Amino acid sequence: MSREIFTGTKMNELFLQVQDALGPDAVLLSVRRTPESGELEVVATDSITAENLLSEPEVLPISSETPAVASAKPYVVALVGPTGSGKTTTLAKLANHKQAYGHRRVGFLSLDTYRVGAVDQLRAFADLSQVPLEVAYEVGDCAQSLQSLADQSVILVDTPGRGPRERQDSEVIQAMLTELNPDEVHLTLPANTDREHMESLLAELGPRVSHVLPTKLDESPTNTQVFEVAAAFHRPVKWMAVGQRVPLDLREVRKNQRAFAEDIASMAVGF
Numbered sequence: 001m002s003r004e005i006f007t008g009t010k011m012n013e014l015f016l017q018v019q020d021a022l023g024p025d026a027v028l029l030s031v032r033r034t035p036e037s038g039e040l041e042v043v044a045t046d047s048i049t050a051e052n053l054l055s056e057p058e059v060l061p062i063s064s065e066t067p068a069v070a071s072a073k074p075y076v077v078a079l080v081g082p083t084g085s086g087k088t089t090t091l092a093k094l095a096n097h098k099q100a101y102g103h104r105r106v107g108f109l110s111l112d113t114y115r116v117g118a119v120d121q122l123r124a125f126a127d128l129s130q131v132p133l134e135v136a137y138e139v140g141d142c143a144q145s146l147q148s149l150a151d152q153s154v155i156l157v158d159t160p161g162r163g164p165r166e167r168q169d170s171e172v173i174q175a176m177l178t179e180l181n182p183d184e185v186h187l188t189l190p191a192n193t194d195r196e197h198m199e200s201l202l203a204e205l206g207p208r209v210s211h212v213l214p215t216k217l218d219e220s221p222t223n224t225q226v227f228e229v230a231a232a233f234h235r236p237v238k239w240m241a242v243g244q245r246v247p248l249d250l251r252e253v254r255k256n257q258r259a260f261a262e263d264i265a266s267m268a269v270g271f
């Protein structure tokens, strides 16, 4: 049995920390706000034992929607990346995969109003998954969209593909992302993308991107360069996409990125 204390300001972030450290079956033993710092403090364990139950009366399964979660601001995750890199498909996987947000109340927010059919693609996934969908057309819509999805615990944001010609549009998208202030922004990069292109995207997007999300690893499973580029730019990799099936073809990357880059070739057998 492992029992740990986690502190932070956002309940959703703490949940993620707890799950990362103790696994998906982790149980919250107590939640309190510390009088000294005003931060949230969570005591969690990886298993419920008689000893735990006796020592802490308040046992909350991590997947239940506690009052603390209900009142917390939704965790906002946005995907950005080149045209056709898998943003919309990956959002649908994230909303439904049990290792991602499959057990949370998820809402979709689409900023992709440029391409004909883009919102419909996400709407189809939203209908299938019974997930609410909001669409923001301009910066002024963002606050209302967030308000409409305020009851969700996670908001997944879809953005238009980013080609070299869409520079002006992308400024509008950046302004919308600034307004939305996401907790995480993942750059989706197909594994077979030209290395220089990956590097120039990361150099250009810079601090706006918090993570790299490799996609299409099934198409080039021995190609490790996307992980190498992510490591070189100090961007963590939390998930990777390994095929077209929603939500099955999503993998959580738990290992150290460099170690992972070294042995992905052998892991490819398991894809």
Ligand SMILES: Nc1nc2c(ncn2[C@@H]2O[C@H](COP(=O)(O)OP(=O)(O)OP(=O)(O)O)[C@@H](O)[C@H]2O)c(=O)[nH]1
Residues within 6 Å of the ligand: 081, 082, 083, 084, 085, 086, 087, 088, 089, 090, 112, 115, 118, 159, 160, 161, 162, 215, 216, 217, 218, 219, 241, 242, 243, 244, 249
């Ligand atoms: N083989 C493979 N195909 C994928 C993967 N992820 C997405 N795709 C496919 O790639 C194509 C484009 O996926 P989308 O999710 O529409 O990509 P997008 O980034 O949203 O595209 P735009 O919105 O046009 O920029 C679709 O046919 C997906 O099924 C993957 O991991 N492996």
Ligand SMILES: [Mg+2]
Residues within 6 Å of the ligand: 087, 088, 089, 112, 118, 158, 159, 160, 161
């Ligand atoms: Mg898309």
